[in-house]
Amino acid sequence: MTSHSPRPVADLFAADGRLKAIPRKPARREALLAHLAAALFEADRTYSEPQVNDALRSVHDDFPALRRYLVTGGFLSRTRDGADYRRQQQPGSPGGAIPAVA
Template identity: 70%
Template sequence: MTSHPSPSASRAPRPVADLFSADGRLKAIPRRPARREDLLAHLTETLFEDGRDYREPEVNQALLTVHEDFSALRRYLVIGGFLARTKDGSAYRRQRRTGSPEGAIPALA
């Protein structure tokens, strides 16, 4: 039997910039979880300030600058632990990836 390297071991990670067109818009939301995580980390770093609360319309507007499906991006950011949200959904905050359940902000929930 010959050993084959795993597909991920033989490929170097592609830069997140490859996901964007020349005008700065996201071409598509990646389907592969690892690739999507890279994108979400990038969006969190570039669109949201640390330690600041955002109302949902502000989150939507920031995400609309890169892709029309802002609601899917917002959901991925919360589920992935990049953005935390209050239980009532009125406030969002960038968070360190601790993966709090349901993306709730413990101090504000």
């Protein structure tokens, strides 16, 4: 299996809709984060940290890690005090991960 075509994120979820594990590979994690941001958070809406935690807790127990990945990956923005979160509009990159800016 040497092909690098992106796999769907559906195989990361158990039958009950919960995430089996947070992927270690950056490209898989980026695909998952893009999916979670689109599925759990509406654009143009502000969320409190407890609302973000509750949404992420619905898919995985390690919601602090998911929240951190979403923020550091640019999928969610948050205010300096961490009180408010908003979904970011990502530039489309069909077929793969969003390039890292480092």
